[in-house]
Amino acid sequence: MFMHVNLKGATALAVAATASLMLTVGASASPAPTLTFGSSHDGASAGWSQGKGSTIDLTIGTSAGSFAEVRLHQAHGSTVGDLSAPSFTTDNYSAGSPRYFITLDNGDTLWGYPSNAGLNSGTFAWAIDNGNTYMSWAQVQAAEGSATVTNAYVIADADQPAGTVDRITGLTFGDIVFN
Numbered sequence: 001m002f003m004h005v006n007l008k009g010a011t012a013l014a015v016a017a018t019a020s021l022m023l024t025v026g027a028s029a030s031p032a033p034t035l036t037f038g039s040s041h042d043g044a045s046a047g048w049s050q051g052k053g054s055t056i057d058l059t060i061g062t063s064a065g066s067f068a069e070v071r072l073h074q075a076h077g078s079t080v081g082d083l084s085a086p087s088f089t090t091d092n093y094s095a096g097s098p099r100y101f102i103t104l105d106n107g108d109t110l111w112g113y114p115s116n117a118g119l120n121s122g123t124f125a126w127a128i129d130n131g132n133t134y135m136s137w138a139q140v141q142a143a144e145g146s147a148t149v150t151n152a153y154v155i156a157d158a159d160q161p162a163g164t165v166d167r168i169t170g171l172t173f174g175d176i177v178f179n
Contacts, residue, residue: 033176039068046070049167053179056168058098058156066158068166072173075152080104081145085137086112087124088154088171093117095159098166104147110140 037046037056044061046068048054058068075086090098093116100112111127113134119125125134128143135143152173156166171178 033178034073035178036071036073037069038071040066042066043162044068056154056171056179058154058166058168060097060156060158060160060162060164060166062162064158066162067155068157069153069155070168070171070178072152072154072171072176072178074176075102075149075173078149078174079145080110080147080149081141083141083149083174084172085124086152086173088114088168090114090116090169091167092160092164093166094164096157097159098154098156098168101153101155102149103151104144105150106144106147108144108147110144 039046039059040061040063042061042063042065043059044066045057045059047057049057056070058070060066060068086100086102088098088100092098093114096111096113096117098114100110102110102112104110109129111130113119113125113127115122115124117125119134120136123136126137126140127134128140154168154171156164160166169179
């Protein structure tokens with residue numbers, strides 16, 4: 001079976017959807033920090049709890065592949081060695097969710113777990129390429145200092161039960177404060 005897809009229309013629709021989801025946070029930064037929310041189509045959701053700059057709610061849906069995420073747009077182009085430690089706090093944590101997921105130009109990934117994960121003596125824990133060695137941000141900078149960030153997300157997924165709401169506060173990336 002052959003299906004014809006109008007890519008020009010789909011691309012325009014994707015650009016319009018992304019533009020409508022892009023939210024500006026803060027008033028003094030130039031350019032203003034932006035983020036977008038995304039989720040699976042199974043009852044999962046991501047968004048501000050009470051308007052821009054408030055707590056971010058990441059809600060898990062019903063499927064095994066469920067996720068809710070926040071993409072931080074100003075993260076792109078930051079050099080790991082020059083970047084203050086990204087962080088957030090959450091009222092829920094279970095089995096690796098929620099977490100920071102950061103991609104780098106050298107092909108490596110950084111996985112960051114909040115302090116209530118208990119992985120790094122009560123501080124934010126970082127793993128390179130989702131390894132089982134948890135380290136401080138200073139150790140990540142020593143290992144990946146020259147790498148450049150290509151994307152950064154905070155992701156909650158189906159490792160938590162359906163309906164779980166992770167409330168994200170204190171979301172920072174480098175010197176950018178999102179809430």
